[in-house]
Amino acid sequence: MQKIKWIYLIFIIICYSNTNCQNLSTNTITVDLSVKSKKKQSVAGFLHFNELEQLQNNISILKPKYWRFGAKLKEHTPKRKIQVDLLLKKNIVPIIVLSDIYDEEHWYKEKGGWIRPSDNGKPFTQLVSSLYKELGNKVVFDVWNEPNSKEVWGGTREEFFKTFKVAHDALRNSVDGKNAKITGPSISAYDKEYLLAFLDYCNKNNIQLDILNWHDLGNQQDAIRLKENIKEARELLKKYPKLGVKQIYIPEIVGLDEQFNPLTAFAYLNSLEESNAFGGCKACWDNPANKGENSCWNNSMDGILNADGKPRASWWLYKYYAESLEKRLVSKTDSKEFISNSYINKDNNFCLLMGNLSDKNYGTFKVFLKNIDDAKQFQNKSFKLYEITNKESAALEKPYLISQGKILLKNKSISLVLKNLKAKNLYYLVISKN
Template sequence: MVRPTLLAAACVAALAALGCDGGTAAQTGPPTVRLNFADPGRQVRSMVGFLHAFSPTTPGDSLFAPLRPALWRAGPMGLNRQAVERSRRMGARPVLVLSDLYRGYPLIGWQAPYADWEAWEARVREVARATKGQGLIYDVWNEPDTPVFWTGGDDLFFETFRRAERVLRQELGSEAVVAGPSFATWDEARIARFMEYCRTNGVRVDVLAWHEFHLDKTLPRIADNIKRSRRFMEGRYASVGVRELHVQEVGTEQQHFRPGSALAGLFFIEKGGADAAARACWGEPEGDSCWNETLDGLLTPRQERRAVWWAHWAYARTLDARVPSTSNDEGLVSFATRATASEPARVVVGHFDRFEGRGAVEVRVRMENVASLLAPGQAGKVRVVVQRIPLSGGAALHELPVEQEFVVDASAAVVEVVIPDFGVYEGRVLTLTPAPASP
């Protein structure tokens, strides 16, 4: 429920016009987000994705569709045609992890492919035939750089990959889309060895994929790693055929319930230019979020929204008419959008722990050309509602609390909203709508 506050508490000021260079260089002064609504806006690709996460019926569409997922990475559920079809209806491309379907992996006593090459190839062939025509991406092996999920070293993994890739193309032809190496960390030297093996052995990799698990202070490295990975798509490795870069798991166990960290992860994946990404899942007190159909912990086991669900919801609201925004503070990320036919203009800001325990800060959001959000003939006033995405752990959060609500003069060159006490790991959503004309 909207709770109005006094204008004085809103901390709103219409300021003289200031230049906005649109660059990324840090600026001096208090933590500030800047944007210009004169920008026409553009559609951007969603970086929301999930690992396992759902079934053909759970969670309900009202909890799933608003998040605009673009990738779904699955194990056994990926063999369920209804679940695959549902992922497509939601807009998510399905990825099937072959290792999850092989001889008890990753339970104690599972048998590695190199112990029986014929059995491995037979299983890949069986899966390919069973899923032909579904347009899946086939991820050969999960985290082969992690002892829990692989033993035998890189050479045997490379051979495992080669055999699977060959069988997939034999069975699926041009339909085959093969992903790897799906390392748990971005290791440039190790990925280079994998790519060199593929180059010299005629192995084609359609999707270069890996995982990113960072503390908040190192989240910006995600963007750097994605940018550096582009070298594996050209030059010496062009013949390998990489067409896309996927960060298939993002987010540590510690970040699982932190809205600000989730927004920062999405921001740096976008900034790096990935083609798709997926949220990691972790164990929780009430069950493993990989398997309890909670969208990797965005929902409670009782199918209630959590604060991190709202962070993804807010991000998804900015995809269709994205306006560039910048920040002078390395602990803040932001996404802004003009209004569309179905959504109002919004600014979404996330605060993550880039400075290791900095605590709450006062944040300014400076918006130029707010008047451009009004249609011809509309009154020159805009209503601004500021909602908080709190750090509330695994508790349910049925709606976003309103912190501020006020009307501003859209004709001002710059409208500045001051958000006091913006806690680390939190988010804020600013929604802007035309204010009704005064009677």
């Protein structure tokens, strides 16, 4: 017995001192195929564009549900209506940022200070009323972008709240304006105290708020925390039933340093789904590796395409996410650090997106499919495992095939053991005849 204890102790010491051994772990994703697959509502969205006509093929593949815009459509021209109609034809909810349309034309300096809608509401009222007459209830109206930031709002918080009411009243006083969809406050990050003050103001001033929102421009851990923030915000809303808030929406997701990372985008989409949120639009940024490139204004769908229109790693994430919407399965993992999305694609193949959010490399990883009643679905099929590698701003022609093999159906189940899944990485598994 003493000898066995010494052997065990020596093993622990060796393992602890060995970095590879220390970082290897095992985990399991379980998919129950007896649970009927169901259609999911997309939570994916994008921010800004130049010309939607040039993006029609990508839009058809990626099937975004939301698009938030404004800055490139300031002019009151037929172009704006054409672009909105293109979104509507693709079943995309247009979200127009009123401050983007308003600022250059009406927000001007006079006598050394900003003239804000809270000081003189007439120009803003006229603009908002005109936009509603043009677009009506086809769009969601986001009143002001990041009013807690001095770069885009030089006034006080109270002055912004008054400006929000100017926009609200202009919309509600329009013909059929009671059905207008209004969202705010669009602050740059989750701030409980700010949201409480905003909701309290709305409650005291008879503002009907359809969708509460804030931005979340962070990393993978921030994406995980988003679930707790949404949960807390829903508790706040219980104090204000008169406002009529129906949804929570995140107008901008994914931070600057993570803008090209497909796993971070996946983590945000996963949190939005689990929180039953309205959706989230991927943020756009300057590209630190390429001076002069800004993904807001180069028609790159917020950087998931490069300047030549070729896909980056995040494009593949959004592609597989879109494929998953038609026939989603329920997949579960025994670790909070692993996220997954399983589905049957249009070719009746089993597919699984899985992301390792931890700092651990998984030496072996198990995917377990159980309760398979239709054996033909998996007969004579093989698996292929791909890595969706984060190549930053470089294009990714296609995910890398890193493992493949035959599958064995036994007792109405399939057990696949995958090896060497890296920390902070995204993978795509498919079981097919090819």
